[in-house]
Amino acid sequence: MESKLIISKRFEISEIDPRIYGSFIEHMGRAVYEGIYQPGHPSANEQGFRQDVIELVKELNIPLIRYPGGNFLSGYNWEDGVGPKEQRPKRLDLAWRSLETNEVGMHEFANWIELIDSQINMAVNLGTRGIDEARNLVEYCNFEGGTYWSEQRKQHGQEKPFGIKTWCLGNEMDGPWQIGHKTADEYGRLAEEAGKAMKLVDDSIELVLCGSSSSHMPTFGDWELTVLDHAYDQIDYLSLHQYYGNPDDDLENYLARSLDMEEFIQGVVAICDSVKAKKHSKKQINLSFDEWNIWYHSNEHDEQVKPWQVAPPLLEDHYNFEDALLLGCLLITLLKHSDRVKIACLAQLVNVIAPIMTEAEGKAWRQTIFYPFMHVSNYGRGTVLTPIIDAPTYKTKDFDAVPYLETIAVLNKEKNEVIIFAVNRGKETMKFSVETTDFAIKKIIEFTEMTDFDIKETNTADKERVKPKYSDRYEVTDGGLSIELAPLSWNMIRCEL
Known part of the structure; x- marks a missing residue:
């Protein structure tokens, strides 16, 4: 099987916004408690944060983390998470039917964010709360001082503002499962007025409006048109949410799911631009x-979890090798649309459908999906080049023409590198040629591949089997490349120009 990628410096999709490599921490399951925060654990620092988790998060080089939810957000009172810990109330979290201790709140999370060298993508509750609470939170976080909420922040130990620049206006408000679920008109009006008040407090912030919680919602399209019609002038981004799974155990169809993501993005872009024109x-x-992300392995287990526990094990998907391959395809799809997708959050980061898992009394460890995300986040920095791809295709029950090759190239001008990410969806070795039209490849710096695993192979705390290795199956030819992509493989090729 043969395929070709043609790239040119003259044809660019977009400069990559680093926030496309964001992630997500929600107060649910063991994401916060026993995830990032566990006083008494052998690796915990004096603030109670697990240092072993911090080190793994740093490997992923994540510039932005969405917080504090998720469905949790729509019943959350942010005031519960500030002030002396001993005075904070314990609350029922109705979204996940758990107990929230509020040991970790705004200040603690901001401290953790500083430790991992990231930024907060803050979300405001527009389910059970509204305009007043949203603008108060912006004042608490971002106003210099001399007002009620900014002085409260100082009394709680934070003299300087947190300076949070990216804000989400609620979560999945189109979903009937959401506490405070609203119609598109109800949410659109509330988001418009909340956004207006928030920007009056700090006009430097950027706002994310809730789009559909999946492309398969019955209200998809109509929801976007309505909420944008209301809030267009106040907001900067429209959100998309989508998870993928392989419950039918159909590998070929599963690895094609990135085409669904692409169709979703294209549809939402078209809707945004239609409202712009109107x-x-x-x-x-x-x-x-x-x-x-990928989410389906834990569904049966979660049905058995008893309610009203602190940090019950929820959504603890244990990812296998085929999940890593699809995640690579999804990352490439996001990069292909980097001209319009400026923020993306892998949901989530620790324990809950996450690349990092922890044992309460033991290790933190990398899941299979850790590595494709690490490669793209660390090396996919710069400008995405428009790909011209020639590759054979196959047909599945849901998709008519799935390319065996999924690939994209990123030009890093500062380092004088081109980085190629590629997935071979096929079960045969692929002869992959890269043709450059106006620059030459001098040498391969690194060719890393993940391949030759059983598609159901997983990692554990004691056995990290699914991980990258180096390949030497390449040749630099006339300024281009001739590469062998192994069957069912994730590949990163770093090239010096």
């Missing part, structure tokens, strides 16, 4: 794909 606006709304 309003005769010069403002472009970009996208925040602020929940995406």
